[in-house]
Amino acid sequence: MTIIADRCRDIDVTVVDIKKEKIKAWNSDRLPIYEPGLEPILRSRLGKNLHFSHNVDQAIFEADCVFISVNTPTKTNGLGSGKASDLKYLEQSARRIASASKEHTIVVEKSTLPVKSAETIKTVLEALGQGKSYEVLSNPEFMAEGSAVNDLLNPDRVLIGGDSASACNQLSAVYEQWVPKEKIIKTNLWSSEMAKLASNAFLAQRVSSINALSAFCEVTGADVLEVSNAIGKDTRIGGRFLQAGPGFGGSCFRKDILNLVYLCEHYGLHEVAKYWEQVVAINEWQKQRIAKIVTEKLFNTLSGKMIAILGFAFKKNTNDCRETPAISICKYLLEEGACLKIYDPRVDEGQIQTEISRAAVNKTEKIKVNKDVYDAINGTDAILLLTEWDEFNRIDWQTVSKIMRPPSWVFDTRGVLDSDIIAKEGLKYWRLGKGDETTKTYEIR
């Protein structure tokens, strides 16, 4: 909405939420999320044509177009529990729009939703919004956290799904103020909803594919960085989203795939459901596998050992730690008896404590969150790098070698550190998708 306000000065954008504290945070001096490049643009439009308000009904009444951007978490009980999306916030939003809107409103689903969700919105609006008219569009969002501003300013495509050509054209006109027309794709409602789920499923599938191969590289002597570089040079495959790592995190991939799995099962497509479920299964396996390797390298016991966790966010340039692989990996290490010292340049201590206490009950006294990377490393037996923050490339390994307990291990799950410099300081180095070069011999079959 900040980008729309910035690119379309003639449009008044009001962001509303039923939670007053959320709105207060967006109007305060400290934004509630870290997103590079967002703050200056937001500040330049705030109070002009960009407003944050908790007066939901008034904003709906004044609007020509309402975007529904509510969360759709995975259901935790009832039908479809653990897989299907909970659409209660979507339904509540539709009800609120039906009661507060004026005579004609374009309603846009921006949240990622199961295919056919627009039907729910339409049914509610038609049943409750008597005497008023609505057009429902699907306009899924493809930006990624950490690069959101650039993704929104220069999108690969904008997708608008809907039955009404006039409503589609009105929404298209908003994007056309900065997005080339040929990048705006118009489809029917269901294709648009499906394309969003499918895009995330494809991206996650690439990550699971390269992660599966990372394990294969480690046992055969291949190097996953060389392999992904070679694969990615094929223009039919392309080089992006081929970085092996500790598993995908974030609020979307797992949820969206499970949603797809649920829908496939619902329609009796059990083989298709199993296919996509495996993408999630490999992701869970990768996290367990990493914790197991760390344990094995530290003489099969983590009891009495101290491990520095570098990075807690699910990727660099965000302070978001929803579904971050760090949560499961820390849980496994804590279960093995390790003490953890965690450092992340952007994630708050409170957030880390909350996530760990939720995942590993009664283990929070075994973790310490440090504000300085060297304090986190001091006295540890091993470093486990989980997020690829750029600042980790500037670590002084000579200093590190003096403050760790030997034999000191560095486990690099993102393949971003310089192994030569680390080895020169007498530290042992293991890299995901390559393994430990110093001690390994490979079986030839």
Ligand code: UGA
């Ligand atoms: C993802 C999609 O990339 C966006 O297009 C989509 O709009 C968004 O979900 C959404 O549905 O809201 P996001 O979750 O912000 O965006 O982050 P990604 O950059 O996709 O990364 C997801 C996870 O995959 C991260 O944990 C990242 O470290 C991991 N990843 C990504 C890899 O391990 N290797 C890669 O090569 C790429």
